Amino acid sequence: MPDAITAEGLVKKYGDVAALDGMELTVPEGTVFGLLGPNGAGKTTTVRILTTLLRPDAGHATVAGFDVVRDAGRLRAHIGVSGQYAAVDDHLTGAENLEMVGRLYHLGAGRSRRRARELLERFDLAEAADRPVQGYSGGMRRRLDLAGALVAAPPVLFLDEPTTGLDPRARIGLWDVIAELVAEGTTVLLTTQYLEEADRLADRIAVVDHGRVIALGTADELKDRVGGERVELSLADAASLEGAARTLAPLAAGDVRIDAAALRVTIPVADGVTALTRALGRLATERITVRDAGLRRPTLDDVFLSLTGHQADDKTEETVR
Amino acid sequence: MNALRLAVADGMTIARRNALKIRRAPDLLGGVVMLPIVFVLLFTYVFGSMIDVPGMSYGEYLLPGIFVMTIVTSAQITGYTLTQDLQKGVFDRFRTLPMSPSAVLTGQTVSDVIMNVTSIVTMALVGLVAGWRIRSTPAEAALGFLMLLLFAYAFSWVTATVALALRTPEVFNNLATILSFPLVFLSNAFVDSTRLPGPLKAVAEWNPVSTLVQAARELFGNTSPALPVPAAWPLRHAVPVSLLWSLLLLVVFVPLATRLYNRAVSR
């Protein structure tokens, strides 16, 4: 399968800050590629270079077979973009916004109008279609911007944090839309802060930090890199956390982690169910009350933590040997 | 579609967008319709009753000056909307579309022409009610209106350039106000420039606004033999020099604005 997007050695500097520092990626046609990374990792900068909004200082990239710098003009007919911040026109209505985009894709007046109505329907904006965007909520603007990316049904889509600011219903709606598009052969590059989203949508995920890819693979591959199964135990009170960790240390295949806020002890284990049973037995002997116990596969959260050294959200954890 | 047809089609799409915007935004609409009406009424009735011009009514002498003043002030709307669009990221959307890169600025300036037609027609009608008369041939009068529109179009490119250089609406508004006041008031728009004291007189007589006002007065027949003939060269050839000014502004500021636009949006 040919690659819809390629990028090699992309560098972009802002003064002393290297927003991108050797960014590499390839996305095969008809797949979803997720860029995952903390704030300031370089996700938006990557998207802006691939969508011809920025010129890289070094390196080169192609989208749909066109060089993003040399063939920028022709490339634009083949992409749809929804940036991190909604680029919609306040004084125009939702329908007028999309019609304008359609005309600028040169779809013609009639097709632009029909396409606009169709997308407004699909993004749950039919009722607000003829109201100026000024009065839209944040999530409505976001959806209108996303609809703008789809107007020309482009073969390659770039979505920078597409679900930020969407309510759960709209988020799931968008996931469905993306799944449909991919089934029809569209290639999607999306950035996200939601690990769950990358896990669910992306065929391949690149974890980005400090302007370069630090890990690449399917969600499962990334999770395997972090390790196998873990036993997770929630305790009744904080006082017993240290004792529990000491008691369980002999069963652990690695570091035992304590999450004081969640009253949780996590132990990496080699022999799943057996370890769980033995852990519960030992704690019962020590008269430590367990509220909840389970066997867990690593989440992308763990991947994030172990690769970037900081967690996607702000949980405080400490490690006990 | 070839490149030129594409550029024209895209320019029209952007112009339509801007026209819709002006219709929906009360502050912009006020600038286009209300302000000109206020200018005409205020100047003809308030100052018209105080100031005498030999051989004609002050109101009649004044209206070409008000036309030009309105053109200069309403061209600032171009700059203001451009800086707003820059800040709101709408240009990011445009720049990822396969549209003609020149369309944003041509569309913007073309919609300004529509806006200027609206305000000049409004002023002419209100002026006629308030006693203004066209005393030239219909052909001369038509040339007068076209000349005003051409200058307005050229001046839009000037404010577009300034706006793209400054980038923020607030800074642009302040600077535009500071610059447009002397441009309009150090001219012959409201007073007879031959009666100004020495250095002011020289500034006023070489000010392009004066040239345009003088040309409009001649083309609408709003002059009087009783008025002293200005000695300055541009005022004695006001019509051709006005056209030259418009062309000069276009030649300088169209490429300049285009360069600044391309730079401003690719940061």
Ligand SMILES: Nc1ncnc2c1ncn2[C@@H]1O[C@H](COP(=O)(O)OP(=O)(O)OP(=O)(O)O)[C@@H](O)[C@H]1O
């Ligand atoms: N226009 C700019 N001027 C100066 N620095 C910039 C500019 N744009 C980006 N940067 C810097 O480049 C780095 C990468 O920014 P980028 O917006 O690509 O991050 P991101 O991964 O999209 O982050 P977020 O999750 O917050 O959206 C940051 O350190 C940022 O401060």
Ligand SMILES: [Mg+2]
């Ligand atoms: Mg970002």
